[in-house]
Amino acid sequence: MKRLQLQAMGLYAKTRVLRVYESLFVPGFLQTVDYAKAQFTIHARLHDLPLDDVEETAQNRMVRKRFLGTGAPVFSFLLEASALTNNTGGAEVMNGQLDHLLDVSRLPYVSIEIIPEGRARSLYPGEGFYLFDESLLKQEFWSGAFQTSRPDNISYFVRVFAALRGQAGARCEPGPWPQATVPFTEGALLVLYTDGLIERRNEDIDTGLSRLAAALSADLLPVAGADDDTALVVVPL
Structure with a gap:
């Protein structure tokens, strides 16, 4: 149990966009150590595993959080409201966990969206999954795992994620808009682009961002499938 938490670090490092959907609990990347300990305690008791490993297992899970906010990868988390209301560890643990979610949601390259309870559904809740770019899917169940x-x-799960995301409760609010200062190093490139370069009908926006990043790496600018304005400005600094 404790070694499993460190096995996917290389996969996380080479992923450009990681899409995560969860309906029952807070994803591991977003967990506090106390929430993780509570979850692993349940897991250990269910599967008759050593409780003595829970502390180290939870600490090992925290290692992956170093990727948050770096842009490598870009994270898109989509949670059912039930993932936040299922009481894992008690009131104090849950209060700390919800506060932590607010902190993480302010990081760059991290999106956390919630599908509210009572929302009229165009797609029902399902098992959680991790989608690494558009190359690998991982799921875990009570009885095993699938990848x-x-x-x-x-392609199917890309469509599922986009459909579920369309039911999220995030809404744009009137200003004032948050502002931030980002330092640039000499020789960096500032890239400005219009939405037509990344948006396609029936396609998740993260797919478009990943495609643009790949195109920039190859010094190409794909426009196939675009039905909106397309413009790209690259400014050397």
Whole structure:
């Protein structure tokens, strides 16, 4: 149990966009150590695993959080409201966990969206999954785990994530808008682009961002499929 938490670090490091959907609990990347300990205690008791490993397992889970806010990868978290109301560890643990979610949501390259309870559904809740770019899908169940790189399966879950995301409760509010100062190093490039370069009908916006990042790396600018304005400005600093 404790070694499993460190096995995917290389996969996280090479992923550009990580999409995560959870309906029952807070994803590991967003967990506090106390929440993780409560979850692993339940897991250990259910599967008759050593309770003595819970502390180290929870600490090992915290290691992956170093990727948050770095842009490598970009994170898109989508949670059912039930993931936040299922009481894991008691009131004090949950209060700390919810405060932590607010802190993480302010990080760059991290999106956390919630599907509210009572929202009229166009797609029902389902099992949680992790989608690494558009190359690998991972799921865990009570009875085991599933992963696939088959293009038809990946395409299916990309559509599922986009449909579920369309039911999230995030809404743009009137200003004032938050402001931030970002330092640039000499030789960096500032890239400005219009929405037509990344948005497609029936496609998640993270897919478009990933495609643009890949195109910039290859010094190409794909416009196939675009039905909106497309413009790109690259400014050397």
